[in-house]
Amino acid sequence: MTIDREKLLDIYTRTMRCARSDEKIRSMLMGGKLAVLYYTYRGQELVSSAMMAALEPSDYLVTTYRGQHDQIAKGVPLDLLYAEIAGKVTGTCKGKGGSMHITHPETGVMVTTGVVGSGLPIANGLALASQNRGDGRVTVTCFGDGATNIGAFHEAMNMAQLYKLPVIFFCQNNRYGEHTAFADHTNVDSVVTRAAAYGMKGVKVDGNDAEAMYTVAQEAVDRARAGEGPTLLEAMCYRMMGHFFGADFSYMSKEHLAEMAEEDPLPRLRKLMLDYQFTEAELDAIVAQIDSEVDAAEQFATDSAFPGPEELRRDVFEAEIAA
Amino acid sequence: MTIDREKLLDIYTRTMRCARSDEKIRSMLMGGKLAVLYYTYRGQELVSSAMMAALEPSDYLVTTYRGQHDQIAKGVPLDLLYAEIAGKVTGTCKGKGGSMHITHPETGVMVTTGVVGSGLPIANGLALASQNRGDGRVTVTCFGDGATNIGAFHEAMNMAQLYKLPVIFFCQNNRYGEHTAFADHTNVDSVVTRAAAYGMKGVKVDGNDAEAMYTVAQEAVDRARAGEGPTLLEAMCYRMMGHFFGADFSYMSKEHLAEMAEEDPLPRLRKLMLDYQFTEAELDAIVAQIDSEVDAAEQFATDSAFPGPEELRRDVFEAEIAA
Amino acid sequence: MTGKITMVAALNRAIDEAMAEDEGVILLGEDVAAKQGGGVFKVSAGLTEKYGEHRVRSTPISEQAIVGACVGAALAGMRPIAEIMLMNFLTVAMDQIVNHAAKLRFMSGGQTNVPLVIRTTTGVGVGFGGQHSDMLEAWFAHVPGLTIVTPSNPADAQGLMRSAIACNDPVIFIENILCYGITGDAPSPAHRVPLGKAAIAREGSDCTIITYGRTVLDALEVAGQLADDDISVEVIDLRTIAPYDEETVTASVRKTGRAVVLHEAVKSYGTGAEIAARLSEKLFGELKAPVQRIGGAFSAVPMANVLEQAWIPSKDAIKDAVRATIGWKN
Amino acid sequence: MTGKITMVAALNRAIDEAMAEDEGVILLGEDVAAKQGGGVFKVSAGLTEKYGEHRVRSTPISEQAIVGACVGAALAGMRPIAEIMLMNFLTVAMDQIVNHAAKLRFMSGGQTNVPLVIRTTTGVGVGFGGQHSDMLEAWFAHVPGLTIVTPSNPADAQGLMRSAIACNDPVIFIENILCYGITGDAPSPAHRVPLGKAAIAREGSDCTIITYGRTVLDALEVAGQLADDDISVEVIDLRTIAPYDEETVTASVRKTGRAVVLHEAVKSYGTGAEIAARLSEKLFGELKAPVQRIGGAFSAVPMANVLEQAWIPSKDAIKDAVRATIGWKN
């Protein structure tokens, strides 16, 4: 029992909301109810939920195309999220952004980028605004292992440490960048070794260990809020499916697939909940509650209208462009 | 006596060719015989000469706007170099490149870039060609301390180590990037700490110590040639004048200026030469010989013609563009 | 080699044959090697097996390093091909392309050159949204030293790729994702399409549609429909977007007296502006109607399918533009 | 505030006054702070002393991080100003500018916006060579969501800068190095130049020269000389390069019947192509002569001064173009 029981329950609830939501979206795609590009985060539900559980609602989040779990764990309402994924005008972004570009300032989700590495410099700017204003906010930016080889990562890390910005570089190391395994895109054995290149604090953790994951996340948040500067947090996890929904992943070795199955965070977390004396009934009730929410969100998305062509003239500039 | 006497003489000769040449160009600028942008390398003559003395003529060099010493040390003929600086059609690049963009394949000078960091990825490509061909060539790319914060540095370092390319990342750490002191552009105390972020070998050296500088340079070259991969070599030195010729450098502290004066590589090298039993007369003779070469180069540049407007239609594509 | 072939297969064949002929031809890009599946779009499938991992290199996600390495290898006399997964990602490699690849021949006074092919894919209508669908050819057309090509059919894809690889200067090779599956006659290995030469995809006498890439198919379809109304449309497939085949274009419009310039890229400041400006100047007084331009809407590409479809130049818009030139009264 | 002022001083004053009024206005760039001398061109001189190092931040050489940090700060509601030393260095930050700054308002469905000013300098004729002299405004004009401005005199510099900082969308602010030293009347702090409004720099009736930035001065000089030959030239200073003031431009050319579009950037695929294409379409049949375009040569900018001068559009070329429109016979 290394973490607070209520906090663990919070993490479990966020995790299951991510998990049930992913299942729902995938079933909609499978059933032809949806036909969109979707990057499933299966296997990464817990790392993100534990991270977000350490944040305040007002804290900022910058994530990627594979960030639906980050957004859900941060609190984006499922109905608005599903509507956006479905390209409906009731979605967070009126259907203009889609799954790859969710934005929802009310819950602190400021940018979801489709360009690898580009979220990191932007996160610095949000953190810089907080530093100048003294508003106490912390910014978290999520990215993958593959993103650590692109220039933007390097420039952002160096600047964040130089300015001691209240930002957390949250690398969800799922061992693959598209079809490329970690060992085939860099010659170091973990991302966290790069923190030293900037004089930054770096922490590596088994992201599927809820207690450990939450603990290091909370420490990083506390440091940032206390003005002690940024942290590079490497959470080890697995991308349990292809790069995007439906993508082949035959390039993954049998060994890797087997190891991955062992490491599924969901059964492991469920077991931990029981160790913490939560009952099967309690846990099932939470999932049932989430499922009704998920179903309602699907209904909302399905019933909503598509945006009209006039939306092409809106939001290009502040003033609508004349027809 | 840690290095071969002949080699030291070679280094001395290269160093003095750089030094006398820089004096000549500056006197031409001062005297109004030249009116061009020129980045003096005063203070960095030795680091480069020792590095180039470890290379074969056929090895590749990629350098920067501040690379005239690298080019001279690598062997670019002074007459062609001066003509290029003066924008004459007899220059290495017909006057189209100028001081910032010297190219001279005969001596292995493949690119001189004006964009910070951009030479590193290109150097990888030259090294990759050598690796595929097995031609045994080594590529050296020169850059400054400020360049180590830009994305291209990061991407190039990671790729070079991943592919074990025969390339040497030669950082001439002159303590300033334009007006910004090293400590104000990064939070680490030396560039070489970044090598570990790529699993690369990193070596830091007092670049004004001819014996040490040459020794580490030769080691890096040997490693690369033996197929053992790249090295990040950080040579500590000083930029003894402003960012470019004529630029104010009042932002440098008195302490720094004093320390810098102490560290002038030229008197130090001369003293070492005497320790190696070279006589004043021998050394003076070498300088005299260089000075006549330098004067001849000035004459050549002065007497040469400017390029004609037809050159705007040449070298854009392989085929000349019709008038 | 007869029978049908897809554009992906044609591109693969062109690269394969070039690699077989010249050891200097190498391929760098994300996931291009066999271990990673031979490229996300499979254009490099089978090449690692034949030519080895030193010639088909999967890279880290480092576009500056990819293009830069190709520039360097090209300077050393190789003929590298860089695969940049999507055109929007060229935005992180612009310095290498524009300040280096395009300029090094000139800045070196002709001492060096950069025989480099940058392959990239894009296209609107795929459902990839605002950061994965842009058509940025106009940027590159504005940069002296670059040649920009795009095929609209498998035979041209094969022939243009061979010419691009053989070119001693940098070529940006744009592949439209929606064209990958197109099948067409398989040309012989000897087939080449010269850079800088447009094709008359359909002959006509009343109006000329000038376009390239996927919209060539739209233009041909529209031309077919208008033929039923006795409107004879000539369709020019530029193939080389820039520097373009001005001779062929000007001659055709001089003949028809009317022109519609069509592309998927945003209309404003697109390549169509240059073509329209040149035609309007060269054929001043000869044109029977003002040159019409059609292009993408003035916004980022939206994700919602209905909006994305509204963004793309429609066949009706093409048809209306042709009719507008024909019905023109001052 | 009366008397004369240089463009550098006018820019400094505009930023100073904006910073005094709004804490959200911050400055990021290489060497911009006091410790580094207040910017290589001294535009930010004195600002650190007044507003502190948190609001005037010298940065590492990391353009992606500079622009990205400004995008993020802007999303948080600040009004950052990024200084990118030279326009060619924007090539390493294109992703942040094009995929993010320009698109985030649209992709978020209007939930967020990016009130960001990117200041950058450039100019041909300075002797900076191939990688430090490009005029790339046409690239940005092609990107929906961006506004591109450039001043030709100190008063406009001050008024445009204030409007750019006040704008709730990203603005690319181009400063020509050769204009920094220009002096002109010092406007009052209240002076504003609205974005999107061109200025008639000189009235005339025979031909309209449409230009912006440094070449406005050339155009005015040429107009003065042609007046001696009784040729009356109207000179339009766009000030906002894109989206440009089409109303003013079209009205002027409708009046004169003749147009010359002039810019320092490479002529082909430059902003002049869009302007010429629109004029040729809108005023088809009304134009007395084909629209003439003048721009930089089709090559990288050479270093040798004689070549660089040959690269730049000359005053004689401008004069000849005007005369060509007037002497035009079909």
Ligand SMILES: Cc1ncc(C[n+]2csc(CCOP(=O)(O)OP(=O)(O)O)c2C)c(N)n1
């Ligand atoms: C600059 C850039 N290059 C390439 C891509 C194509 N791409 C999309 S996701 C991806 C892999 C990213 O891997 P990683 O950072 O590990 O994140 P993950 O997908 O595993 O979550 C690539 C190469 C891109 N979006 N942006």
Ligand SMILES: Cc1ncc(C[n+]2csc(CCOP(=O)(O)OP(=O)(O)O)c2C)c(N)n1
């Ligand atoms: C991408 C880019 N940003 C900015 C500049 C402007 N600039 C030219 S030299 C320089 C300083 C470089 O410092 P360093 O790498 O230490 O090299 P040094 O000049 O000291 O040799 C800067 C910022 C540039 N040329 N390229």
Ligand SMILES: [Mg+2]
């Ligand atoms: Mg990954």
Ligand SMILES: [Mg+2]
């Ligand atoms: Mg330096």
